[in-house]
Amino acid sequence: MDIVLSGIRSTGHLHLGNYFGALRNFVKIQDSYRCFFFIADLHSLTTHPHPDDFHANVRIILSEYLASGLDPEKAVIFVQSDVPEISELYVLLNMLSYKGELERTTSFKDKVRLAKAKARNKPLNEISYDDHDDEGININAGLLTYPVLMASDILAHRSNFVPVGKDQEQHLEYARVLARRFNNTYGCDIFPEPRALDFGSGLIRVPGLDGSGKMGKSQGNGIYLCDDDRTITKKVMKALTDSGPVGPDSPMPECIANLFTLLELVSAPDTVDYFRGKWRDCSIRYGDLKKQLAEDICNTVRPIREKIDSVYNDDAYLHRVTGEGREKARASASETLALVRKAVGFKSF
Numbered sequence: 001m002d003i004v005l006s007g008i009r010s011t012g013h014l015h016l017g018n019y020f021g022a023l024r025n026f027v028k029i030q031d032s033y034r035c036f037f038f039i040a041d042l043h044s045l046t047t048h049p050h051p052d053d054f055h056a057n058v059r060i061i062l063s064e065y066l067a068s069g070l071d072p073e074k075a076v077i078f079v080q081s082d083v084p085e086i087s088e089l090y091v092l093l094n095m096l097s098y099k100g101e102l103e104r105t106t107s108f109k110d111k112v113r114l115a116k117a118k119a120r121n122k123p124l125n126e127i128s129y130d131d132h133d134d135e136g137i138n139i140n141a142g143l144l145t146y147p148v149l150m151a152s153d154i155l156a157h158r159s160n161f162v163p164v165g166k167d168q169e170q171h172l173e174y175a176r177v178l179a180r181r182f183n184n185t186y187g188c189d190i191f192p193e194p195r196a197l198d199f200g201s202g203l204i205r206v207p208g209l210d211g212s213g214k215m216g217k218s219q220g221n222g223i224y225l226c227d228d229d230r231t232i233t234k235k236v237m238k239a240l241t242d243s244g245p246v247g248p249d250s251p252m253p254e255c256i257a258n259l260f261t262l263l264e265l266v267s268a269p270d271t272v273d274y275f276r277g278k279w280r281d282c283s284i285r286y287g288d289l290k291k292q293l294a295e296d297i298c299n300t301v302r303p304i305r306e307k308i309d310s311v312y313n314d315d316a317y318l319h320r321v322t323g324e325g326r327e328k329a330r331a332s333a334s335e336t337l338a339l340v341r342k343a344v345g346f347k348s349f
């Protein structure tokens, strides 16, 4: 059975974008592949979280994974730092990773520019990636080698498929480069080249409520799986709209198209048709649209939120799930590492 692996960094609550873009699809494939889903807590260390927050953030993602329907009976659900084999592979793969290619990674360049802009209190378009004036700015080696750690996650289980969004495609490509490079360097065939798992029509971009393209953790435009009905309703009612269609062929502005995209995700087809008709004949009232959208989002999120609340405080359950996940993930990764160590030339005396 092909192996699928994916992870999410533990840097805050999961939102509807994570749910419809990723988690819902993870739930669907649990029966068809050998799935590994993990919490990338080592990756979160690039920003130096306080130790108390560090652990709390792992608990949050774990609870939200389980509440969304990831099933520890079907998939291996584990915490990255529970599997030291990943860190060991990371050391070895770092030796095959070149500074130049890591520096050319888009996500790294973006993060560097963002960090400089923040530190200098300047707009992003005035910031150059190439100047070396980064004293006192947290651009650490972990950030530079982020793609190597991600490749280690993937290759530790010799994964065949990785469900990733557009923003992670370059990282996945680098995992392929390292898989090939390791196999070539050591004359072995240990690593298959991991490919993107395409959910076809299941792949959707979930828009934000501020008229922008994408719901994101850092954009502050999201609805979270842990939001209660009141919070959700408030956010939806405040969503950006325009002054309304002016004629039968008015082009739909992005902010309204976004509301319809959300409606299509959470509402019945009849409801969507009804409001589309209202848009076309210019009789739409955005207040009604938003009220309906808020209600349907609440109905989607409520069962998940209730499950989060119960799982989050169930120490015994979380202990059991992570314990079993650790054992299975380590079993898989240590098989790989035994092959890797042999290929590299490690031998005991």
Ligand code: TRP
Pocket: 005, 006, 007, 008, 009, 040, 043, 149, 150, 153, 154, 162, 164, 168, 171
């Ligand atoms: N980089 C991913 C993100 O920011 C998280 C991640 C870490 C990941 N390791 C992974 C995703 C391995 C897929 C496979 O979303």
